[in-house]
Amino acid sequence: AQKVTQAQTEISVVEKEDVTLDCVYETRDTTYYLFWYKQPPSGELVFLIRRNSFDEQNEISGRYSWNFQKSTSSFNFTITASQVVDSAVYFCASSYNFNKFYFGSGTKLNVKP
Amino acid sequence: DAGVIQSPRHEVTEMGQEVTLRCKPISGHDYLFWYRQTMMRGLELLIYFNNNVPIDDSGMPEDRFSAKMPNASFSTLKIQPSEPRDSAVYFCASSSKTQGPSNEKLFFGSGTQLSVL
Numbered sequence: 001a002q003k004v005t006q007a008q009t010e011i012s013v014v015e016k017e018d019v020t021l022d023c024v025y026e027t028r029d030t031t032y033y034l035f036w037y038k039q040p041p042s043g044e045l046v047f048l049i050r051r052n053s054f055d056e057q058n059e060i061s062g063r064y065s066w067n068f069q070k071s072t073s074s075f076n077f078t079i080t081a082s083q084v085v086d087s088a089v090y091f092c093a094s095s096y097n098f099n100k101f102y103f104g105s106g107t108k109l110n111v112k113p
Numbered sequence: 114d115a116g117v118i119q120s121p122r123h124e125v126t127e128m129g130q131e132v133t134l135r136c137k138p139i140s141g142h143d144y145l146f147w148y149r150q151t152m153m154r155g156l157e158l159l160i161y162f163n164n165n166v167p168i169d170d171s172g173m174p175e176d177r178f179s180a181k182m183p184n185a186s187f188s189t190l191k192i193q194p195s196e197p198r199d200s201a202v203y204f205c206a207s208s209s210k211t212q213g214p215s216n217e218k219l220f221f222g223s224g225t226q227l228s229v230l
Contacts, residue, residue: 033217035218043224043226044224045204045219045221050217050218091156099144099168100169
């Protein structure tokens with residue numbers, strides 16, 4: 001089985017600060033996939049990114065960036081110049097076959113104006 | 114595409130009553146998942162279907178819970194009788210392994226907020 005750990009339960013920052021959300025995963029599979037989802041206060045779960053285990057290239061999408069390091073089994077998520085609209089709970093997840101998805105417990109991000 | 118559609122958005126019921134949650138997956142998706150989210154336990158997988166067949170229901174809490182998928186475009190999660198501890202947000206999600214990488218992820222519905230009094 002796989003396991004995903006998000007050690008940060010809650011983070012508070014002031015707008016325009018950079019913030020990194022940590023995600024550590026455990027797996028014995030050589031092929032696996034990692035995901036980040038955002039859950040804003042409205043409650044829906046919004047897909048942010050999918051990454052496969054063979055692609056360690058970091059990805060940047062606007063103010064969002066992801067750092068995937070197999071050596072440390074981490075898939076961290078950084079928001080640059082945070083905004084109040086970034087306030088949400090963020091979930092990291094893993095899957096090796098798209099049948100079972102293993103979710104972390106989530107990190108609640110509070111961005112204050 | 115309309116996305117995954119769940120109904121109702123909110124359900125308030127009294128203990129002992131039957132509750133039925135509904136889900137319409139994205140057209141063409143062959144996997145359907147039911148999740149429950151609570152503060153204490155986070156996101157829990159209850160059951161998932163592949164091509165309308167239940168594959169793993171080990172997450173279903175007890176016999177009071179049942180799920181069906183009579184066809185590719187509809188699934189239900191039923192709780193009978195309901196109890197206050199069933200209060201949670203129930204999410205339906207769908208995905209596909211045959212429609213390319215863009216579908217190899219969970220697409221979630223908006224969820225049903227269930228309150229059992």
